[in-house]
Amino acid sequence: MTVKSKAAANGQKTRDHDSEDDTAVEARIYQSIFDGVLDHRLTPGTKLPEPQLCQLFGVGRAVVRRVLEKLAYDGIVVLRPNKGAVIAAPTPEETREIFEARRALERTLVELAVEKASARDIEALRQQLAEEHKAMHRFDQPAWARLTSCFHLRIGALAGNSILQNYLTELISRTSLIVGVYEAPGNAPCEHDEHAAIVDCIEARDAAGAVARMTSHLRELEERIETSRMPGEKSLGQLLGMTEA
Incomplete structure (x- = not known):
């Protein structure tokens, strides 16, 4: 191999290595923001300034922008x-x-899991x-939020379909935004009982029962969302207290 060809090969290896490093750090930044949503630490409207993200993760703006574009594509952020x-x-x-899509998707996933x-x-x-129960009784809301989301992701993984699982991951991240801000407090015990009933059906190989329980669980979760607090539900006059709600 000539000196020129060796240099070209070394250059290609360096580019490949940089690409691998970029991919890894992009995944880490994405997961950090995703986890912040699941933990309800990042709530709707939270700003994600590029300079601060660059400083926090030690990367350039090009890397951060690719992550933000992926998050925007997945519906987690708005650019x-x-x-x-x-x-x-x-x-x-x-x-x-979102809830309509989750009910349709999780019906299929829980059938496959059974x-x-x-x-x-x-x-x-x-x-x-058991972990959910512990988090519930120590009033650890961030841990509870993560565990409830992970319960559904775990069932999605048991289905053994990576395409459907990817869709579920996106929907759960978007649901977490909604639940974290707009669900009324104090629902942990009933959600835990709903999860336990789903597991009982899976263990009994009762696909119809598992689907019915999952569908009911997601409907009840949607019903607990206080949509009156969402953007667009009140006029400017109402927000300023100049007209009645």
């Missing part, structure tokens, strides 16, 4: 021209569509329920 990115603020119509779940998988779900 505002000349104003930067903010965590998305779902509207009542978007909420209806078919494919092993005894070890059931044991892992029971452990998940």
Whole structure:
């Protein structure tokens, strides 16, 4: 190999290595923001300034912008021209569509989970329920929020369909935005009981029961959303106290 060809090869290796590093750090930034949404630390309207993200993760703006564009594509953030990115603020119509999509998707996923779940998988779900119970009783809302989302992701993983699982991940992140800000407080015990009933059906290989429980669970969660507090539900006059709600 000539000196020139060696240099070209080394240059290609360096570019490939940089690309791998960029991919890894992009995934880390994305996951950090995603986890912030799941934990309800990042609420609708939270600004995501590029300079601060660059400083926090030690990367250039090109990397941060690619992550923000992916988050925007997934509906987690909104990119505002000349104003930067903010965590998305779902509207009542978007909420209806998101829950409608989740019910349709999770019906299929829970059916597949009933078919494919092993005894070890059931044991892992029971452990998940135990962790939920502990978080609930120590009033650890961030941990509770993460565990409730992870419960659905775990069932999605048991279905064994990566395409459907990716769709579920996106929908759960968007649902977390809605629940974190607009759900009335004090619902943890009933949600935990609903999860336990779903696991009972999966263990009993009762697909119809599992689907019915999951559908009912998601409907009840949607019904607890206080859409009157969402953007677009009140006029400017109402917001200023000049007209009645």
